[in-house]
Amino acid sequence: xxxxxxxxxxxxxxxxxxxxxxxxxxxxxxxxxxxxxxxxxxxxxxxxxxxxxxxxxxxxxxxxxxxxxxxxxxxxxxxxxxxxxxxxxxxxxxxxxxxxxxxxxxxxxxxxxxxxxxxxxxxxxxxxxxxxxxxxxxxxxxxxxxxxxxxxxxxxxxxxxxxxxxxxxxxxxxxxxxxxxxxxxxxxxxxxxxxxxxxxxxxxxxxxxxxxxxxxxxxxxxxxxxxxxxxxxxxxxxxxxxxxxxxxxxxxxxxxxxxxxxxxxxxxxxxxxxxxxxxxxxxxx
Amino acid sequence: xxxxxxxxxxxxxxxxxxxxxxxxxxxxxxxxxxxxxxxxxxxxxxxxxxxxxxxxxxxxxxxxxxxxxxxxxxxxxxxxxxxxxxxxxxxxxxxxxxxxxxxxxxxxxxxxxxxxxxxxxxxxxxxxxxxxxxxxxxxxxxxxxxxxxxxxxxxxxxxxxxxxxxxxxxxxxxxxxxxxxxxxxxxxxxxxxxxxxxxxxxxxxxxxxxxxxxxxxxxxxxxxxxxxxxxxxxxxxxxxxxxxxx
Numbered sequence: 001x002x003x004x005x006x007x008x009x010x011x012x013x014x015x016x017x018x019x020x021x022x023x024x025x026x027x028x029x030x031x032x033x034x035x036x037x038x039x040x041x042x043x044x045x046x047x048x049x050x051x052x053x054x055x056x057x058x059x060x061x062x063x064x065x066x067x068x069x070x071x072x073x074x075x076x077x078x079x080x081x082x083x084x085x086x087x088x089x090x091x092x093x094x095x096x097x098x099x100x101x102x103x104x105x106x107x108x109x110x111x112x113x114x115x116x117x118x119x120x121x122x123x124x125x126x127x128x129x130x131x132x133x134x135x136x137x138x139x140x141x142x143x144x145x146x147x148x149x150x151x152x153x154x155x156x157x158x159x160x161x162x163x164x165x166x167x168x169x170x171x172x173x174x175x176x177x178x179x180x181x182x183x184x185x186x187x188x189x190x191x192x193x194x195x196x197x198x199x200x201x202x203x204x205x206x207x208x209x210x211x212x213x214x215x216x217x218x219x220x221x222x223x224x225x226x227x228x229x230x231x232x233x234x235x236x237x238x239x240x241x242x243x244x245x246x247x248x249x250x251x252x253x254x255x256x257x258x259x260x261x262x263x264x265x266x267x268x269x270x271x272x273x274x275x276x277x278x279x280x281x282x283x284x285x
Numbered sequence: 286x287x288x289x290x291x292x293x294x295x296x297x298x299x300x301x302x303x304x305x306x307x308x309x310x311x312x313x314x315x316x317x318x319x320x321x322x323x324x325x326x327x328x329x330x331x332x333x334x335x336x337x338x339x340x341x342x343x344x345x346x347x348x349x350x351x352x353x354x355x356x357x358x359x360x361x362x363x364x365x366x367x368x369x370x371x372x373x374x375x376x377x378x379x380x381x382x383x384x385x386x387x388x389x390x391x392x393x394x395x396x397x398x399x400x401x402x403x404x405x406x407x408x409x410x411x412x413x414x415x416x417x418x419x420x421x422x423x424x425x426x427x428x429x430x431x432x433x434x435x436x437x438x439x440x441x442x443x444x445x446x447x448x449x450x451x452x453x454x455x456x457x458x459x460x461x462x463x464x465x466x467x468x469x470x471x472x473x474x475x476x477x478x479x480x481x482x483x484x485x486x487x488x489x490x491x492x493x494x495x496x497x498x499x500x501x502x503x504x505x506x507x508x509x510x511x512x513x514x515x516x517x518x519x520x521x522x523x524x525x526x527x528x529x530x531x
Contacts, residue, residue, distance in 0.1 A: 016365050016380070019373040020295075042405040049402070053393045125388030126406055127365035194301070279368035283299055 029275040036131020043135035050140045062147045070151050073099055080216055089159045093247045094218060096155040101177075101239050102215045104145040106206050108181045111137055113199040115189035120285040130186075130274075130281055137185040138178065152246070166250045173241030173251070176263050180238055183263075183270035190273060193284040209235050231258040238262060287378030287457040287488040289340040289363060294372035296333040296355075296362055296513075297323070319512055332358045334513045335372070340489055340506075347500040347521075348493040350510035356493035359510070360384050360460045363491060378488060381456025386447035386464060392436035396427055396446050399435055403450045417453060424479070425449035426472075445472055452479050459487035463494040497525060 036043070055061035073096045081091035115137035122128060156162050192198045213235045219227050230236050237258035244251030300320075319331045333355045340346055348356040361367055362374065364382040389406050390399050400421045404414025422431045425445045435443060461480075484490050484503060494500055500507060500521065507524035509517040517524045 014377075014379055016376040017374070018365075018368055020369050020371045021373070023368075039405075039408060041411065045402060045405055049391055049394055049398070053391070056393060122389045122406075124361070124366060125385045126382075128406065282367050284301070 023279065025275050025278065029271070029278050032129040032274075032278060033131045036129035036135060039129070039132060040135060042128075043132050043139055046132070046136045047140035047143065050136070051143060062144050065144060066147050066151060069100060069103065069148050070154075073151060073155070076216060084217070084221065089161065092159050093155050093161040094243075095216065096152055097243045097246050098215050098239070100145070100148045100152060101242050102210065102213075102235075103148070104141065105177070105235065105239065106210070107145065108138065108141045109184060109188070109202060109206055110199075111141055112181070112185040112188040113192040113202055115185040116193045116281060117189070117285050123282055123285050130278065134182055134185045134189060137189070138181045141181065142178070161247070163246050164249060167245050169245035169250055170242050173238075173245060173259075176241055176259050177238055179263050180266055183266040187266070187270035187273055190277060190281060190284070193281060194277075209233075213239065215239075231255055234258075234262040234266075287342050288375075289338075289377075289458065289489065289491070290373075290375040291339075292337050292373045294333060294336045294362065294369045294374050295331070296358055296367055297329040297370050298332050299323075300328045300330060331513050333362065333369075336513075336515055337372075338508065338515065338518060340491070342488045344506055345484070345490045345504040346492070347504040347507045348491065348510060349495070349497075349500065349507060349524075350516070354510040355513040356510055357384065357462055358513075360462060360491065360493055363458075363460055376458060378457030380458045380460065381454045381483075381487070383451050383459070383461040384464075385462070386444070386451055390435060390447065393434055395434055396425075396431040396438075397422065399446070400450055407454070421446075421449045421453055424453070424475075441472070448472075448476055452476075452483055454483075455486060457488045459483060459490050461490065461492045463492065463496060463499070501525065 051062060055064075058064065060067065073092070076099065077088060077092045077095050080095065081088045084091065115133055116123065116130065119133040119136070123130070123133070188198070188202065192202075213233055214222075214230065219230055219236075222230070231254050237255050240251045240255045241259045244255065320328055321331065323329050336359070348359060350356055358367065360382065361384060362369060363376055364380055364384065365376070389403065391402065394402065397418050400418040401411065401414040404417045405411070409417065418431075422428075425431075425448070427442060427446060430438065430442060435446065438446065461484075490503070492500070492504060504521055507517070507519065507521050508515055509524055
């Protein structure tokens, strides 16, 4: 007869104190994040289940995304290289990296809106750190996005446009993207749990941002006086820290400063919001 | 020492997506008791109002009351899911919650995967969770169905799995909803023995129940909730023997 004596509870001898007159919100929020990071295995396990469920019964699974991105890159590459009067070999690496980075940003922003509401069943039943759901959302998008890497390699191989040693700078760029993703999944997740009108708004904003940001068109196509305003676009700044090192021999200092400032602001807003409203999330979802 | 101290604990559920102002007015007009408007003119349900009680080690407390009296909300609050809007709550000791048997269950994953997931939810390592899977698999008696997705299970099989998963623990403070006492008869005999072992090992039991025979059998103290307030608090005979309960 098996019994549970070998398995202990999560916190033996734990003390849970909550005093509404002294809520100690900062400590609670930081504790939530620390515990969430420590239990990252749980987020990873949940994220892999999410991916498996999303592509259940499909033969290619997430590689469908690879195929559709490849078709998009090929189609847009042919069309826009002739519209912009550039050679395909010059334009293709740009559009490939550009589209893949943009699709990743778009997928994360869209998914961020449901990072907490989709975990409603868990949130209302188990006292888990909310950070677990945030990391789960970010990780599943990171894994899905990674399925696009072969396209970038194939395009580099076909056009012979290998980036130089400065390509390593894409790594800090990816780190910035990751921090932004976590902050967004936390902030938008909370906002969308409280206000159910936010996801459609986010969808429209992202669509507009796709055309207003230099995803398909190169920033150099703008007049220099106008191009100077581009770093004000957070999407452009963060995207360029990854794309620049891979296809343009590095991003400008202005772009880096802008991206770091936006990331810090985003993380600050998300943290402030989390500290203030963490205790309300269970009532919102 | 494990204990639960609650001082004036209050929980209010905001009703956010009610829409039109006229609807608000109608709802407020019809239900002056537990629905009210807070300072931000949101409509809130007072789920728990001003609850104060102390539970010492060794106590077996039953929460009774009508549907909607706040029994499950109180259990969830004690488990740390809901933060009180007012009052102070202190729960010392490792908490084991048997509130919703299917909490965190993924219907597309196999039984074994769900058990490992449950282990991770509890903060165990993957190796410990795999050990857990063996133990739970054996107790649930699911045999070869353990490696089949949970959504293909019959209702009875799902109950066995969730029960076996939820009860593999050794908490000091056991919070239990009466759901866990329902189930198919053949499995319930083994389940009953398991629950009794769990209850006797826990320092504190808080059980929400409608079944007075179970309350009389297992509990030493009864708290009767009515519309989110404590209506009666005393020994089993004091509360259940009182004329109001008849």
